[in-house]
Amino acid sequence: MNVKSICxxxxxxxxxxxxxxxxxxxxxxxxxxxxMGQKEWETKLARYIFDENNSIxxxxxxxxxKPIAVIYDLRHRVYKYKTFNEIIIFDRYADEQILQYEKxxxxxxxxxxxxxxxxxxxxxxxxxxxxxxxxxxxDTSLCRxxxxxxxxxxxxxxxxxxIMDKYYTKKSDLIIDTxxxxxxxxxxxxxxxxxxxxxx
Numbered sequence: 150m151n152v153k154s155i156c157x158x159x160x161x162x163x164x165x166x167x168x169x170x171x172x173x174x175x176x177x178x179x180x181x182x183x184x185m186g187q188k189e190w191e192t193k194l195a196r197y198i199f200d201e202n203n204s205i206x207x208x209x210x211x212x213x214x215k216p217i218a219v220i221y222d223l224r225h226r227v228y229k230y231k232t233f234n235e236i237i238i239f240d241r242y243a244d245e246q247i248l249q250y251e252k253x254x255x256x257x258x259x260x261x262x263x264x265x266x267x268x269x270x271x272x273x274x275x276x277x278x279x280x281x282x283x284x285x286x287x288d289t290s291l292c293r294x295x296x297x298x299x300x301x302x303x304x305x306x307x308x309x310x311x312i313m314d315k316y317y318t319k320k321s322d323l324i325i326d327t328x329x330x331x332x333x334x335x336x337x338x339x340x341x342x343x344x345x346x347x348x349x
Contacts, residue, residue, distance in 0.1 A: 152231050152275075155343060156239035158317060159283035160310045161297065162290025164327045164335065168283065169240040171336035177238065181230050185223070185241040195222040220274060227275050239277065279343050282317035283335065285327045322346075 155172065157165050173182050190196045197203055198211070198218035205211050223242075230237055287307055291297055297306055318324060323342055325335050 152227050152237060154227075154237040154239060154277040155279045155281065155339065156242040156277040157281045157283065157339070158242050158313070158321075159285075159327075160290060160306060160313055162293040162306075163283035163285050164293070164332050165240055165283060167332045168327075168335050168339070169238055171332055172238055172339060176336060176340040177236050180236040180238050181233065182238050182240060183226050183230075185239055190218075190222050191229075192218075192222045192225050194218050224275055242277065242280070279323065279339070279346060280317075280321045281323045281325065281339055282313070282321035283325055283327050284314070289328050 157169050157172075159165050169182060173180050188199070190199065195218040198205070198214050205214070227237065287303075287310060290306060290310075291303065297303060323339065325338060327335060330338070
């Protein structure tokens, strides 16, 4: 699928949305921004599958259907904007949603989810041109996110960071520390790296 795209991922408080906004306004003004956060699905299928009040009672079936719904929603977005011939910037990404949809319990790396991920997800996933993982300490995340207050919320953030560090430190094209770099510097690094990839 010949679509140029950048995905910016990281746990809450790493500065994703700020960086995406800078990329869109300062470097790629014609780009299309897509937010892949939960409850922001574009397709009826994904909205239904992730609706806690849907009619699917079997938890195993739900676990199987969620990755399928996420991939379907992602590919719908990519095909939808393919004809625009513009860069798509993803604030969060589909595989992050697969990793995180059970962050309150077990991660995707447990059977049968592991089998589904390796066989289905990697086969049908649309891979961005550039995947950027933003990192910072838990303390910094908490300082930036005033709405994370309770022990449960803090523990979920720590669990989320552990899962994402394990996955994205291997998968990402670019890993940036947002404590050592300002949002403007991060956006500039991403832009420069993306332009260099286009030249190769």
